[in-house]
Amino acid sequence: MLVNPWSLALCLLAGLSLFLLGMASKTALRVMRSWQPASDSARQIGLEAEIWLSSTLVQYGLAFQVISLFLFVLAADHFSGMLAGAMCATGSLLANDYGLPLLAVKGTGIFLYGGWIVFHQLDISSETYPLVRFKYILLLCLLPFVVADAVLLILYLTALQPDIITSCCAIIFDAAPSGTVQNLVGGRHGQGLLLLHYGWAALLFAAGLVAWRRRQAFFYLLYGVGMLLFFGLALTTLVAEISSYIYAMPFHNCPFCMLKKEYGYFGFLLYIPLFFSVFCGVMAMVVELVKSRPGLGRRVAELQRVMVAVSLGALLLYSTLSAWHYLLYLVAGGEG
Amino acid sequence: MKKYFEKQRNLLDYALASLWRRKGKNISVFLVFSLVIFLLASFLFLSRSLQVAAQTTLRQTPEITVQRMVAGRQESMPLTYAERIRGIFGVRRVSPRVWGYHYNEVTGANITVMALAGDPELGREPLAEGAFWQQGEQGRAVIGQGVVKDLDLGGRRTFSFFRDDLTLKSFAVAGIFAPETNILTYDLVLLDIADGRDLFGLADDLATDLLVEVVNPLEIATVARKISERLPDTRVVTRPQIQGTYQAVFSWRSGVAAICLLSALSAFIILAWDKASGMSPEERREISILKILGWQTPDVLQVRFWEGFALSLLAFAAGAILAYVHVGYFQAALFRPVMMGWSVLRPGFDLVPIVQGGDLLLIFCLSVLPYLAATVVPAWRCAAVATDAAMGG
Amino acid sequence: MIRPSSLFATVLILLLVALFFCGRHAGLRAEEERAIRPVLDALVLRLGLTDLCLATEARYTRHPALSDELAPFMDYPAALEYFPSGLFWAPQ
Numbered sequence: 170m171l172v173n174p175w176s177l178a179l180c181l182l183a184g185l186s187l188f189l190l191g192m193a194s195k196t197a198l199r200v201m202r203s204w205q206p207a208s209d210s211a212r213q214i215g216l217e218a219e220i221w222l223s224s225t226l227v228q229y230g231l232a233f234q235v236i237s238l239f240l241f242v243l244a245a246d247h248f249s250g251m252l253a254g255a256m257c258a259t260g261s262l263l264a265n266d267y268g269l270p271l272l273a274v275k276g277t278g279i280f281l282y283g284g285w286i287v288f289h290q291l292d293i294s295s296e297t298y299p300l301v302r303f304k305y306i307l308l309l310c311l312l313p314f315v316v317a318d319a320v321l322l323i324l325y326l327t328a329l330q331p332d333i334i335t336s337c338c339a340i341i342f343d344a345a346p347s348g349t350v351q352n353l354v355g356g357r358h359g360q361g362l363l364l365l366h367y368g369w370a371a372l373l374f375a376a377g378l379v380a381w382r383r384r385q386a387f388f389y390l391l392y393g394v395g396m397l398l399f400f401g402l403a404l405t406t407l408v409a410e411i412s413s414y415i416y417a418m419p420f421h422n423c424p425f426c427m428l429k430k431e432y433g434y435f436g437f438l439l440y441i442p443l444f445f446s447v448f449c450g451v452m453a454m455v456v457e458l459v460k461s462r463p464g465l466g467r468r469v470a471e472l473q474r475v476m477v478a479v480s481l482g483a484l485l486l487y488s489t490l491s492a493w494h495y496l497l498y499l500v501a502g503g504e505g
Numbered sequence: 506m507k508k509y510f511e512k513q514r515n516l517l518d519y520a521l522a523s524l525w526r527r528k529g530k531n532i533s534v535f536l537v538f539s540l541v542i543f544l545l546a547s548f549l550f551l552s553r554s555l556q557v558a559a560q561t562t563l564r565q566t567p568e569i570t571v572q573r574m575v576a577g578r579q580e581s582m583p584l585t586y587a588e589r590i591r592g593i594f595g596v597r598r599v600s601p602r603v604w605g606y607h608y609n610e611v612t613g614a615n616i617t618v619m620a621l622a623g624d625p626e627l628g629r630e631p632l633a634e635g636a637f638w639q640q641g642e643q644g645r646a647v648i649g650q651g652v653v654k655d656l657d658l659g660g661r662r663t664f665s666f667f668r669d670d671l672t673l674k675s676f677a678v679a680g681i682f683a684p685e686t687n688i689l690t691y692d693l694v695l696l697d698i699a700d701g702r703d704l705f706g707l708a709d710d711l712a713t714d715l716l717v718e719v720v721n722p723l724e725i726a727t728v729a730r731k732i733s734e735r736l737p738d739t740r741v742v743t744r745p746q747i748q749g750t751y752q753a754v755f756s757w758r759s760g761v762a763a764i765c766l767l768s769a770l771s772a773f774i775i776l777a778w779d780k781a782s783g784m785s786p787e788e789r790r791e792i793s794i795l796k797i798l799g800w801q802t803p804d805v806l807q808v809r810f811w812e813g814f815a816l817s818l819l820a821f822a823a824g825a826i827l828a829y830v831h832v833g834y835f836q837a838a839l840f841r842p843v844m845m846g847w848s849v850l851r852p853g854f855d856l857v858p859i860v861q862g863g864d865l866l867l868i869f870c871l872s873v874l875p876y877l878a879a880t881v882v883p884a885w886r887c888a889a890v891a892t893d894a895a896m897g898g
Numbered sequence: 899m900i901r902p903s904s905l906f907a908t909v910l911i912l913l914l915v916a917l918f919f920c921g922r923h924a925g926l927r928a929e930e931e932r933a934i935r936p937v938l939d940a941l942v943l944r945l946g947l948t949d950l951c952l953a954t955e956a957r958y959t960r961h962p963a964l965s966d967e968l969a970p971f972m973d974y975p976a977a978l979e980y981f982p983s984g985l986f987w988a989p990q
Contacts, residue, residue, distance in 0.1 A: 182870055221803050236874070243867075686937065688952075689947055
């Protein structure tokens, strides 16, 4: 199903990302070959100028990927009208084997590009560019990822045939860890997962506060790992529990419909803080890797503090917003 | 943080001032870009609005339609088929139907003639005047607005069609469909099934197709499968298939249009790339002066980004609003001829435009993002000009 | 003097507000349209209509749902499809 404005836009974005990252990789190769920080040669000056180009390109690439993730979800929702049996985006994603991997690649991609930009910012904050080689190796590692994204996209779109019977979101997430997806009206079996979710969030919040005060590698590590686990937990809970409260329908467990107009684009209010929170929390841990580089110690420490603070803020926002419909349900009962 | 925003705002100020300095060039770029976005957005709005119209209007379309295929063509089917379908568990009702097209040789219009068994059981709401015929009444027709116009009825309330053997069959107009139902009834002539058979010269034991109602809508697919097993020479069309077909048609439609318009867009992008790479001596001077004043390469890049972003965002908003006006008020006048082709009967229904965040995002991705991507490398080439080279040269 | 960025922001916000009102307007139109919907539903249901009356030039564009995919090419052997609205007819 390539002849379709949504498919075309997705392919266009994939092509543009490939173009941008490809251009940036050209720089990366040159930097790896002939980077000499001490030298004053014309070539070195040229390379230093190229660093700006490549970082701008990756920033564009990141922005494009974020947009393309949302576009992909909306496109999947659009496709569902043409696929018999698919009632919403979930159905279209499951229509063939490439949908979910593509979504995963796109989601992970955002973290990777974002991470690269953080390293880049650290690098340019120091006069000596201590991370140049490191970040260009990273950049070259990103390239296969972008290629995989484009390939999966093409595979997904070409394999997508209107009228293949697919299951729909009411049942697919049955296999989610809770296994109790369908018991929301009574609200009894679902409580466990919600409790775990918010309990974990509270613990995480405490850990984050400690990390913010103590500024020790161990606490950053704790917070970062906790965040990673929380990401999986939060996505599961979103799908299995929270979504039903948003839709006010016990069997509607689609993680994507909430991004639509019918639900006031509420999903964006959940996913964006969640992604931010996880990203910043994990990055606070990851930048520890380069703390020992010359001239970076103080910058990294500052950055970690900011990251944890942002992450905590976003976590608080996410928790409040995700609990909103549930609380409304408890207070007002039913109609929320 | 505040410092950062203040800096960005200053850069934006500078970018806008520099856009304004070259207003002749930039306004023309803006106009062309708006035009491309306008065309793209119009088509997307139009097909979205048709898509939604199909989705909402065809909700109650027959659950199962059964046609007989002979040598790859649809042929009339014997009524005995209806009996065999009635025997399937889960079937509530089977109604035969005769329908086809009547070609009006005077005007060249194709009129859809549909003949139903029994009383349509409809009130007078869909009609602008008259009423549906009662059971057993012959020679009476309910016709659409387009048919009234095409047959040039004026005040007359009778008309006649040629049978295949060129004898005339005349009808009295029992009622006329209301203009609000044009999207369904514009070219329709509704008859009793006996009249339909008479007009088309069909034997009494034949029908064009069969409409099957199912007790439980969840079983449509099962019943459809059973029908095609029992009657292998038939084509069975279900309600979800019709819905799917319409969605696919419109999505293909806008895909074709998007491809056409993407070539226009890429031409524009190449223009933008070209414009951005060819650096005039003044620009060179400007950048080297900025560099001497202490600007860094990323600052210049940032200015270029703001220039492109401001220009394309304005063009995007302007193009989208114009497209809305085009579809909402002018009924997509530019595209109608293409869409209707050589249709003689041109349905005059009102398009209800639909604007969704997703569609706007789609238009944004198809227009603004390629523009930004195309201008970034040339912008860097300008920004990275070595100061001494620029001043010296 | 007004800063260019303020001017730009004003224009942009005006345009976006206009766009927003386009959306609102569309919503209101859809609201109006809803009144006629029961009538259309009844028509479709009782008459068994399957298609929208959009392009009346050819059988397969008037009734895309009920014409098979060969319909555009069946007039004579090796017939070409030539109706303009057929351009938009997706291959199935």
